[in-house]
Amino acid sequence: MQLENKVIVVTGGASGIGGAISRVLVARGAKVVAVDINAEAGESLTKDLGANVRFLLGDVSEQDVATNAMEMATSSFGGLDGLVNNAHASRQAMFNELTEEQWDLSFNTGFRATRQFMAAAYPLLAVNGGSVVNFGSGSAIVGQQTQAAYASAKEAIRGLSRVTANEWAKDNIRVNVVSPMALTAGVKAWSEAFPKMYQDSLEKVPLGRFGDPETDVAPVVAFLLSDDSRYMTGQTLMADGGANKLY
Numbered sequence: 001m002q003l004e005n006k007v008i009v010v011t012g013g014a015s016g017i018g019g020a021i022s023r024v025l026v027a028r029g030a031k032v033v034a035v036d037i038n039a040e041a042g043e044s045l046t047k048d049l050g051a052n053v054r055f056l057l058g059d060v061s062e063q064d065v066a067t068n069a070m071e072m073a074t075s076s077f078g079g080l081d082g083l084v085n086n087a088h089a090s091r092q093a094m095f096n097e098l099t100e101e102q103w104d105l106s107f108n109t110g111f112r113a114t115r116q117f118m119a120a121a122y123p124l125l126a127v128n129g130g131s132v133v134n135f136g137s138g139s140a141i142v143g144q145q146t147q148a149a150y151a152s153a154k155e156a157i158r159g160l161s162r163v164t165a166n167e168w169a170k171d172n173i174r175v176n177v178v179s180p181m182a183l184t185a186g187v188k189a190w191s192e193a194f195p196k197m198y199q200d201s202l203e204k205v206p207l208g209r210f211g212d213p214e215t216d217v218a219p220v221v222a223f224l225l226s227d228d229s230r231y232m233t234g235q236t237l238m239a240d241g242g243a244n245k246l247y
């Protein structure tokens, strides 16, 4: 599906899954405003994608960053058609060991930033209708250990998405969630040190491999931003190789 001339704001859009999303959206004809705290990754994204991308350096949990991103979309590309709330920083720890600071980090960069970007985007999306894609996680849905702060923020995002899908449908703004799980990005850090755990995790993926951000997640996001999904709202699509079924 094509995204010719659609203008999309992507949070955490310079590297990781967000970087893959920015690249796939531009390859399909979109103009992207990528918001990220990583200046170096932003620079390399801009070098690769040229005039089809604008990079905004900032922490998504700060209110004015959301406002600035919408201003950049308007001044650079003339409006807004879509928003991807991808950025989310969190620390893993057992529930009893999580600090207040860790809870705040997860809720501020995950839930709060998503809410603020949605609020800032609403007036622009309401002009011609549009699509919001928020990020959940399969590990939140299955309740994996050590994910309490992360999973709680992710499920709050899903609740917000379902309600706004209903409230904003009158403006033809769709709100959906992509929940990835079992990605190469998630296991990379520990796979060599824990080969047995790696093998056990792999066996929990019915499709028999870990997912790739660029080919397995970004195209799902692109679909939800495109007119091909115009009759879909309030959904959660799991990009997880079927893994959630086996937990």
Ligand SMILES: NC(=O)c1ccc[n+]([C@@H]2O[C@H](COP(=O)([O-])OP(=O)(O)OC[C@H]3O[C@@H](n4cnc5c(N)ncnc54)[C@H](O)[C@@H]3O)[C@@H](O)[C@H]2O)c1
Binding pocket: 011, 012, 013, 014, 015, 016, 017, 018, 035, 036, 037, 038, 041, 058, 059, 060, 061, 085, 086, 087, 088, 089, 109, 135, 136, 137, 138, 139, 179, 180, 181, 182, 183, 184, 185, 186, 187
């Ligand atoms: N990686 C996985 O296996 C996995 C699995 C399920 C869900 N997810 C979700 O997918 C999304 C992306 O995950 P990822 O692994 O690519 O994340 P990541 O940690 O690689 O970060 C993605 C980008 O967000 C930026 N970022 C982080 N904090 C920021 C902040 N406060 N303000 C602005 N930018 C910020 C980073 O600099 C980076 O460019 C997240 O919502 C994550 O929860 C990831």
